[in-house]
Amino acid sequence: MIFRQLYDSTSSTYTYLLGDSGEALLIDPVYEQVPRDLALLQELGLKLVATLDTHVHADHVTGAWRMHQRCGSRIALSAVANAELVDLPLRHGDHVEFGKRYLTVRATPGHTNGCLTFVLDDKSMAFTGDSLLIRGCGRTDFQQGSPQQLFESVREQILSLPDDCLLYPAHDYRGITVSSVGEEKRFNPRLGGDVDIGDFSGYMNNLNLPHPKLMTVAVPANMRCGQPEGEAPPIETPDWAPLTLRFSGVWEIEPMALLEHASDAQIVDVREAPEFIDRLGHLQGARLMPLSKLMERVDELDKQKPVVAVCRSGARSAQACVLLSKAGFTQVANLAGGMLRWKVEGLPVAAEPV
CATH class of the missing domain: 3.60.15.10 (Ribonuclease Z/Hydroxyacylglutathione hydrolase-like)
Structure with a gap:
C-alpha cells in the first residue's frame, strides 16, 4: 500500500x-x-x-x-x-x-x-x-x-x-x-x-x-464541496508550451515539446564548459551559464520571456529552475531527462563530439 x-x-x-x-x-x-x-x-x-x-x-x-x-x-x-x-x-x-x-x-x-x-x-x-x-x-x-x-x-x-x-x-x-x-x-x-x-x-x-x-x-x-461561487478560476498552467508540474514543484518540458517551442524560450545550459562540447553536445541557441555562476549572471536573462534550463540528466537544471523562480522568473521549465534523453530520442544538437 x-x-x-x-x-x-x-x-x-x-x-x-x-x-x-x-x-x-x-x-x-x-x-x-x-x-x-x-x-x-x-x-x-x-x-x-x-x-x-x-x-x-x-x-x-x-x-x-x-x-x-x-x-x-x-x-x-x-x-x-x-x-x-x-x-x-x-x-x-x-x-x-x-x-x-x-x-x-x-x-x-x-x-x-x-x-x-x-x-x-x-x-x-x-x-x-x-x-x-x-x-x-x-x-x-x-x-x-x-x-x-x-x-x-x-x-x-x-x-x-x-x-x-x-x-x-x-x-x-x-x-x-x-x-x-x-x-x-x-x-x-x-x-x-x-x-x-x-x-x-x-x-x-x-x-x-x-x-x-x-x-x-x-x-x-x-458546503458546496469546494466549488467556487460563479465561474471557477482555472488551475494556473503555463501557456507558452505544454508543461508538466512535478511533485517537486518544478515544471518540466518534454524534449519534443522543447524542439517545437525553442524559439519562444531562452535555453540556459547549466553544465560546466567542457560538458557543453562533449559527446552529448548542446542545444541550438543554448546559452552556457554554469549552475555555480547562474545567480551572478541572472541579469543577462529576460524575466518576460520563458526560460528552459538544461543539464546532463535534469538534476542540476531542476535546481536552476528553483533558483530562477526565487529570483523572480515566473516562466521557468526544466528539460525532462536532460541532454541524455535528448540524445536518446535522436534530436538535433549544435555540437558533436570533438
Missing part, C-alpha cells in the same frame, strides 16, 4: 494519500494544493477514485470539487453534513474501497455534527480529522459542536482501537505528524488518563477561542 502525508503550511492541514493496485483516495484535500496532489498522483501512476473530507472545515476550503473536475473522483462527506455536490454520502459503518483495501467509516461527531474518522481495514492506522488531535482535540463551540458528544465519540470510536493503531489528524500546529491510540489514552490532557466527562466539558467550555479567520468563507464553500 502507498501512503503519503502531505502538508499545507497556510492552514496547518494534513492531506493523506492512500493507494493500492493503481487506485487512490485523498483525505482532506486543500483547494490551493490541488496542483501538488495531481502531480503526485501522476508520478505514482494512481487513479484517484474518491476524496474524503473528515468534516466541513472552517479553516480552509476543500479541494474535493476541484479534484472531481480534473480526475472524475467521487466526493465523499458525511451524509449528516447535508452538503451540495456530495455523490458519496457517508454513514457509520460504510466502507470506501481503493484497490484491494478499504477504509471503514466511523461517525465521531462533537467537533462538528458531521465529523468522521476513517479506519484502515487492518486497524493499523486511523484518520481522525479534528475529532482527536495529537495531545488535543477539535473545539466544540460552533457547527453543532458538543463536548459531551465529542467525549463519547473519541472514547468509543477512536480510543477503542488497538493501542498500536497509528493516528493521523487533520491538523497539527507544531509540526508533529503522528500519534497512536496507546499514546493518546495515556497522555492526551483533554481526553486521556482519568479524565471524565465533567473534566472534559469544563475544559472545552472555557477555551474562549476566537473563530477561525476564514470561517465565513470556508464553511459556505465547503
